[in-house]
Amino acid sequence: MDIQQRAIGQASEQRAGRREWAALVVLMLPVLLIAIDNTVLGFALPQIALELEPTAAQQLWIVDAYSLVLAGLLVAMGGIGDRFGRRRMLLIGATGFALVSVLAAFAPTAPALIAARAALGFFGAMLMPSTLSLIRSTFPHRGDRRLAIAVWATAFSVGSALGPTVGGLLLEHFAWGSVFLMAVPVLLPLLVLAPLLVRESRDPNPGRLDPIGIVLSIVALGALAAGIKHVAVDGLDLIAVGMAVVAVVAGWLFVRRMRSSAAPMLDIDLLRIPAFSGAIAINLLSVMALVGALFFLTQHLQLVEGLSTLDAALLLVPGTIAMVGTGLGVVVLVRHMPAHRVVALGLASSTAGYLVVALSGDALSPLLVAVAYGLLGAGVGAAETLSNEIVVSTAPPERAGAASAVSETAYELGAVLGTAVLGGVVSAVYRSSLVIPEGVGAADGAAARETLAGALDVADRLPVPLGDALAQAAMTAFDDGALATALTGAALMAIAIVVALRTLRKA
Known part of the structure; x- marks a missing residue:
């Protein structure tokens, strides 16, 4: 028995070779693509609006359909991947995502584009849980896995930050459909190389497929995300309350079903582990801060400062570099400093970035925007890397897909909340503080x-x-909204620091 345990321990410590690191490169392709997709569309919206002439509601759904479907399906797809094979799920998702991207690029109407965006969310939900859970199985050695997850988290952060830059470059030379067509050359190498380099991985003792649990998770997460978006745009009304009730009831039924199941799709008891739940909360808040900042900083650069799309995107590149540097640097730093302190320091950097915006007020220049985004990016890179590593490390290996899905769900909900909450603050303050000069017609x-x-x-x-x-008057009102949003973002980061110090101490 002792010999068997030693053999298992030695196997679990096996260091990664060339094949494993090459597999990591392949697994980064969908991560970059999905992350870029979260932020690239904003720059294309003006062209889409001119060509497809969507209504205001349709334009909102063009942006949100992707994230809402993705967030609602992540836990379900993670559980399915655990049972039927994570690599298989990755390849199916990549094939569907590439095909639907072509349809989205040539969508003739706004409803057609909304449908394509929803389908992209469906196949994107197959991609993301598979990548992180495959990293867990590919890199059994803790040191190798920590570095691999650092690369994974950095790719996520970099993809989100690169979205504006990629959008600016493409739209400078091509039509709006190019932001969707870029998925094809990214995913084709994945479809060729993944079967050669990535080993299949699945739960060795899968339970029965739980369609009722899948439906409940979709309803709970989808209703929550849609309700938050509705409040941000239309305010609190009966529709928003109804969505909240649906989300709460479906979520309660989902939790109850998971606890009574012999082989649950999601191990709810994981959330009782302080390090796991704390890392999930930090993951969500970090992405929320990043996406929320991009929402108003890109508008400030283009509409207030008058920069071109490409110039505004290039100004954010230093923040992207900072994200890469800290995301990889914490792998070394965490060897000499407890993880909870490293995460807290990163979140403090993000807080400082928001405070730069808040304290600048009307004097917010392009240089200060670059500084603020650099501080924010450095903090998000550090916090995301360690929080994702903690999520994966605290989950049992056989539940890696479902645990990864929880982390990805937090990421996508953070992206939705970043636009809904922080973007909603900008919009609300802008509308309330804008003084229309006399002589401007009612319409x-x-x-x-x-x-x-x-x-x-x-x-x-x-x-x-x-x-x-x-x-x-409009630019002044928008800057007032940016100030309020920056203060809100700083407060959220302060909350995340407290969460890190209290929950990650034993991670």
Whole structure:
């Protein structure tokens, strides 16, 4: 018995070779793609609006359909991958994602594009849990796995940060459909190389497939994300309350079913582990801060500072570099400092980034934006790397897919919340503080109150003195919204620091 245990221990400590590291490179392809997809579409929306002429509601769904479906399906797809094979799930997802991307690029109408975005979320949900759980099985040695997860988390952060840059470069030379077509050359190498380099992995003792549990998880997460979006846009009403009730009831039924199941799709008891639940919360808050900052900083650079799409994107590159540096650097730093302190320091850097924006006020220049985003990126890179490693390490190996799905769900919900909550703060303060100059018609005034871009479009059509006054008032109101959002973001990061110090101490 002792010999068998020693053999298992030695096998679990086996160091990775060339094949394993090559497999990691292949697994990073869908990670980069999915992360870029979360932020690249914003720059393409003006062109999409001109060509497809969506309504305001349709334009919102073009953005949100992807994240909402993705968030709702991640836990379910993680559980299915555990049972039927994670590599198999990865390949099916990659094939579907590539094909639907082509359909999205040539969508003739707004409803068709919304449907394609929802389908991309469906296949994207197959990709993400598979990548992290396959890393767990590919790198059994703790040191190798920590570095591999650092690369994985960095790829996620870099992909989110690269979205604006990639969008700017593509849209500078091609039509809006190019932001979808880029998925094809990224995923083709995956489909060729994954069967050669990535070993199949699955739960050795899979239980019965739980379709009721899958439906409950989809309803709970989908209703939660949709409800938050609805509140951000339309305020608190009966529809929002109804979505909240549906989310709570479905979530309660899901938890109850998982606890009574002999082979649950998601081990709810994992959430009782402070390090696991704390890492999930930090994951969510970090992504929320990143996506929320991108929402208003990119608009400030383009609409207030007047930079081109490409110039605004390039200004954020230092933040991307900072994300890469800290994401990989914490692998070394955590050997000499407890993980909870490293995460807290990273979150403190993100807090400082938001405070730079808040303290700058009307003097927020492109240089200060670059500094603020650099601090934010450095913090997110560090926090995301360690929080994801803690999530994977605290879960049993056979439940890696489901545990990874929880982490990915937190990521996607963070992306939705970043736009919904922090973006909602910007929009709410902008609408309430905008003073329409006398002489602007009611219809033009209503259009100006919707968005800063709408106000500047109206200002261009008005006589010069009146148009200039409206443009200045709109930019001032937007900066007021940015200030309120920066303070909100700093408060969220402060909460994350407390969570890190209290829950990750024993990680």
